Amino acid sequence: MPQQQSLFDTSPPVWELDDAEQRRVARVVLSSGPAGEFDYLVPDQFADARKPEFLAEAGRRVSVPLGRGDRAVVGYCVDVSVTTTGGRKLKSLAGVLDASPLLSPRMLELGQWIADYYMTPLGQVLECILPAGVRGKAGTRETTLFSVPTKVAARLTTLELPEKQLAVLKVLAGSTKPLTMKQLMMRAECTSGPINTLRKKELIASRVERIDTDPLLDQEFTRRGPMTLNPAQVAALKSITAALDSRRPRTMLLHGVTGSGKTEVYIQAIEKVVSFGRQAIVLVPEISLTPQTVGRFRERFDRVAVLHSHQSDVERHRQWKRIASGDVQVVVGARSAIFAPTPHLGLVVIDEEHETSFKQDTAPRYHARDVALERTRMDKVPLVLGSATPSLETWQAAQSGQYELISMPDRVSNLPLPEVRAVDLRREEHRQGSRGAISRPLSQAMTVALADGGQVMLLLNRRGYSTHVQCPACGFALKCPDCDVSMVYHRQANHVVCHWCDRTEPPPTYCPDCKDANIRYGGFGTQKLEAEVAARFPNHPVLRMDTDSMRRPGSHEQALDSFRNGEVDILLGTQMIAKGLDFPNVTLVGVVNADTSLHFPDFRAAERTFHLVTQVAGRTGRGERGGRVLVQTLSPDHPAIVAAMNHDYEGFAASELPEREMLGYPPYGRMARLVIRGPVDKVTLAVGDDLAAKVREACREVRVIGPAPCTIAKLRNLFRYHILVVAPNRETLRTALAPLAGKLKLPEDVQWIVDIDPIDMM
Numbered sequence: 001m002p003q004q005q006s007l008f009d010t011s012p013p014v015w016e017l018d019d020a021e022q023r024r025v026a027r028v029v030l031s032s033g034p035a036g037e038f039d040y041l042v043p044d045q046f047a048d049a050r051k052p053e054f055l056a057e058a059g060r061r062v063s064v065p066l067g068r069g070d071r072a073v074v075g076y077c078v079d080v081s082v083t084t085t086g087g088r089k090l091k092s093l094a095g096v097l098d099a100s101p102l103l104s105p106r107m108l109e110l111g112q113w114i115a116d117y118y119m120t121p122l123g124q125v126l127e128c129i130l131p132a133g134v135r136g137k138a139g140t141r142e143t144t145l146f147s148v149p150t151k152v153a154a155r156l157t158t159l160e161l162p163e164k165q166l167a168v169l170k171v172l173a174g175s176t177k178p179l180t181m182k183q184l185m186m187r188a189e190c191t192s193g194p195i196n197t198l199r200k201k202e203l204i205a206s207r208v209e210r211i212d213t214d215p216l217l218d219q220e221f222t223r224r225g226p227m228t229l230n231p232a233q234v235a236a237l238k239s240i241t242a243a244l245d246s247r248r249p250r251t252m253l254l255h256g257v258t259g260s261g262k263t264e265v266y267i268q269a270i271e272k273v274v275s276f277g278r279q280a281i282v283l284v285p286e287i288s289l290t291p292q293t294v295g296r297f298r299e300r301f302d303r304v305a306v307l308h309s310h311q312s313d314v315e316r317h318r319q320w321k322r323i324a325s326g327d328v329q330v331v332v333g334a335r336s337a338i339f340a341p342t343p344h345l346g347l348v349v350i351d352e353e354h355e356t357s358f359k360q361d362t363a364p365r366y367h368a369r370d371v372a373l374e375r376t377r378m379d380k381v382p383l384v385l386g387s388a389t390p391s392l393e394t395w396q397a398a399q400s401g402q403y404e405l406i407s408m409p410d411r412v413s414n415l416p417l418p419e420v421r422a423v424d425l426r427r428e429e430h431r432q433g434s435r436g437a438i439s440r441p442l443s444q445a446m447t448v449a450l451a452d453g454g455q456v457m458l459l460l461n462r463r464g465y466s467t468h469v470q471c472p473a474c475g476f477a478l479k480c481p482d483c484d485v486s487m488v489y490h491r492q493a494n495h496v497v498c499h500w501c502d503r504t505e506p507p508p509t510y511c512p513d514c515k516d517a518n519i520r521y522g523g524f525g526t527q528k529l530e531a532e533v534a535a536r537f538p539n540h541p542v543l544r545m546d547t548d549s550m551r552r553p554g555s556h557e558q559a560l561d562s563f564r565n566g567e568v569d570i571l572l573g574t575q576m577i578a579k580g581l582d583f584p585n586v587t588l589v590g591v592v593n594a595d596t597s598l599h600f601p602d603f604r605a606a607e608r609t610f611h612l613v614t615q616v617a618g619r620t621g622r623g624e625r626g627g628r629v630l631v632q633t634l635s636p637d638h639p640a641i642v643a644a645m646n647h648d649y650e651g652f653a654a655s656e657l658p659e660r661e662m663l664g665y666p667p668y669g670r671m672a673r674l675v676i677r678g679p680v681d682k683v684t685l686a687v688g689d690d691l692a693a694k695v696r697e698a699c700r701e702v703r704v705i706g707p708a709p710c711t712i713a714k715l716r717n718l719f720r721y722h723i724l725v726v727a728p729n730r731e732t733l734r735t736a737l738a739p740l741a742g743k744l745k746l747p748e749d750v751q752w753i754v755d756i757d758p759i760d761m762m
Helices: 002-008 105-117 122-129 150-154 163-174 181-188 192-200 231-246 262-275 291-298 313-324 335-339 368-379 392-399 440-451 526-536 555-564 605-617 639-645 649-663 681-698 730-740
Strands: 022-030 037-041 061-066 071-084 141-147 205-211 251-256 279-283 304-307 330-333 345-351 383-387 404-408 419-424 455-459 468-470 488-490 495-497 520-522 542-545 570-573 586-591 628-633 670-678 703-715 718-727 751-756
Touching: 022 061, 022 122, 037 061, 071 122, 105 122, 105 368, 122 335, 141 181, 163 181, 163 192, 181 192, 231 251, 231 262, 231 345, 231 404, 251 262, 251 392, 262 279, 262 291, 262 345, 262 383, 279 335, 291 304, 291 330, 304 313, 330 335, 335 368, 345 368, 368 383, 392 404, 392 649, 419 639, 440 455, 440 586, 440 628, 455 605, 526 542, 526 570, 542 555, 586 605, 605 628, 605 639, 605 649, 628 639, 639 649, 670 681, 670 703, 670 730, 681 703, 681 718, 681 730, 718 730, 730 751
Parallel strands: 251 383, 251 404, 279 330, 279 345, 304 330, 345 383, 419 628, 455 570, 455 586, 542 570, 586 628
Antiparallel strands: 022 037, 022 071, 061 071, 141 205, 468 520, 488 495, 670 718, 670 751, 703 718
16 A cells, blocks of 8 residues: 555564465554554464453554654554465554454444545544543542441331431432432432431441443433324324334434424334334434433433533443443434444434534534434434424435435424514614614513513524624724634623634723724624613513523533523523423514524525524424414515424425525535635635646536635634535545545645535535
8 A cells, every 4th residue: 555655664674474474464544643544463462362352353442653663653453354465564563452342343334434425534533433431441430329228228117316317318218229429418408417427327338339420310210101192193103113114224204393292203113122122322412412301211211321522531431331232222412422332223313303513513524414324224224314394405305205204294282383473673663662682572572471471582693792893983893813703792701702713802992993982882692682681671580591601511401490490581592592492381482683694605594594493483382372483584585584484394495495406506416615724815725726626627527616715714813715516426526526535735834624515614
């Protein structure tokens, strides 16, 4: 292999072998450093099956010498074979790092598919598949567990103890499993004092074990039986059951309106999977991975594993081992849970499949939906994609017969969908009497809803207090010096922030250009909306949910619990409040600015707007009291806004898809986005021109757009250009990008990335 020769042919050989001699050779990919596969000889001590903990085999990590200096690096063994060396001079493995394979043959096969499709080195892909806690062998924490000895439990009613100590004993005796100190203190509502006293009296026993510390595991859930399904749910479950019985890979789109009971259908389908002794993976957007969501599965299944980004390495490692052992029935997680090492996979479900968070924004830039399609094809199991607003790629595949379409057009209990009305902000009467973000119609509707005992949700998909800082005298606008974007004022912390590079500065008190003191803080973010709502409705508690206010661990769950319990009357925030939440007492939803992303230079802008408005509208009308939605917009006639107000997904798709087809955009073609960035503008553009020329020369069947400045032309002090490559199919796109797959000679400090099937055009 040319890459291997250039690295190794000048190094002193460890083995010089005859062409005909056969040796055991390990094929290794590196987790960092040069791409490609490299062959190493397997010494006898790593080929002895009687010592499995030292055995070199596919799926284990190994230590290998690299380069002239034989620098020790970590790699993944992807194959071991007995073969002739062909006279090559090969180095030997230096060590085997894992006592057993971390990656199954199926995961290695899936990793290779990801590497090929997303043009990412296999070693980097395998590093992504394996969580850091698994690679680092993160241990569990030693924790003291308390229980009541049998002889003490037998005479519990005769013990004369202080009230607190007796309460501790009763809680502990009534628990089905030993409890940690924290769990016991919470349930007995006491401090550690009574517990320690009972230990000294030898009335409770303690032992030290290594256990996981996932707070979700500390909660006990009451088991619930299956719910009664309506006819549409029964038909949907029957279709999924037929796919399970066929034991063939089938992809189904479960298209159900918000509140139609899709989750119950998933759960009953998974119950059938579990009855076969198999496992299921359920992917949900990270933002929906709350105790409420996880709790619904733990109420129905004994052994549920959870994988999410807020887990420590220790927690993730323990969950990974439980899953790999086959001890888990259901894996619930965000994007990366598609790599869960289930040995007996029977079904994969992706809820809210349209969510952009299923696309990874760093290499490998995979989409969990497409990886799931490939994994279920390999494992010959069904895939269920669920959404009230499917991505147009998924919808078109269902319309063409590639996927099976399952419709659930009505809400459970035949509850009506909420009435949605547009507030045209171009009309003067809607702005009269309001200098803030809330129009008169929305303010009046909030007053009525709150007076009637209902709750209100307000969506504004912009963080901060003021979205731009500008001088009215000379027109100066405050921008980040490292990025081509406006800095946002945050009043609570009293600073201006760039939301792209996190640069923070004190707010200006006068114009830096003309020194005018009347600098203006304009635009509305969630902080300013919170202040306005609090001033208008002082007797109603307000809660803001955005990435600035939800930084502490558990803050997201606490906020939702307080709203669900009625402690908060008005919940406002960004898109994190728009999806997957069920609050029956919400009788009004207000979209403060539906145009936030409508006019972005992105062919998916209308689709994103339709998804967001439809999803947030679905948060109301889930109880007997019904609900209504007001959408403030400057574009009330835009097809995406009109379709969202009418709950008309099919109408939106019918208006949007012909335009996509005319331009050859997905789902009628394949696309790649190349982004080039560098510190010198002209040099970066020249590299972009060169890459675009290479693509055009490689394949005349593709359309190459650019290079052109990115929407954010400068980010973190680097100039940015992008190129869009549009091809009629996957094979043509691969041909066009083939010249970029090898090593490219680029000027120093200029970098480029390729994003296959891009979601973000910024």
